[in-house]
Amino acid sequence: MLEEVLNYIHNYFVKEVYRGKFKIESGVLSVDFLQNGQYFKVVGSVFNDGVHKFEENDTMQDEEFVGEIWTMAVPKLVLDVVKEIETWVQQYGSTVDSPYQSESFGGYSYSKGSGNSNSGASQISWRDKFGPKLNAYRKIS
Secondary structure, three states: OOHHHHHHOOOOOOOEEEEEEEEEEEOOOOOOOOOOOOOOEEEEOOOOEEEEEEOOOOOOEEEEEEEEEEEOHHHHHHHHHHHHHHHHHHHHHHHHHHHOOOEEEEEEEEEEEOOOOOOOOOOHHHHHHHHHHHHHHHHOO
C-alpha cells in the first residue's frame, strides 16, 4: 500500500539516487548506503522493482541488475496515514469493490452510490477519504 500511496502523491521522498550494478544475495540487497529499516525504491530490476524496507521482513529475489536505488526518507505522518488507509481498505474495501449497487435481503436493503449516478453520489475510495491528509505531501511534477 505504501508504494501505491507514494505514487498517488507523486512523492517518494527521495534523498539520493544511486546508479550502477547491484546484487541481491540471500534475499538482501548488498549495499552500504542504506540503514536498517530505511525505505528504498529499486528501479531497473527484473524481479524486484518497487518500494522495499531494508532488512526488515522483505526477502527480495536474488539477482544482479543494472539500475537505480533511490534512498527514501518517508515522514512518519505519511506512514501513519498509510496504516490508516490499510485499516480502512481492510474494513471497507470489499464493499467499495463490490459490483452491486444495491441489495435487499431479510427486510434490509441498501444502495451505495455510483460514480455514474445522476444524483451526484459516488463510491468513496481511500483516495477520496485520505487524499486531503496526503495533499500536503503531494508533488505537482
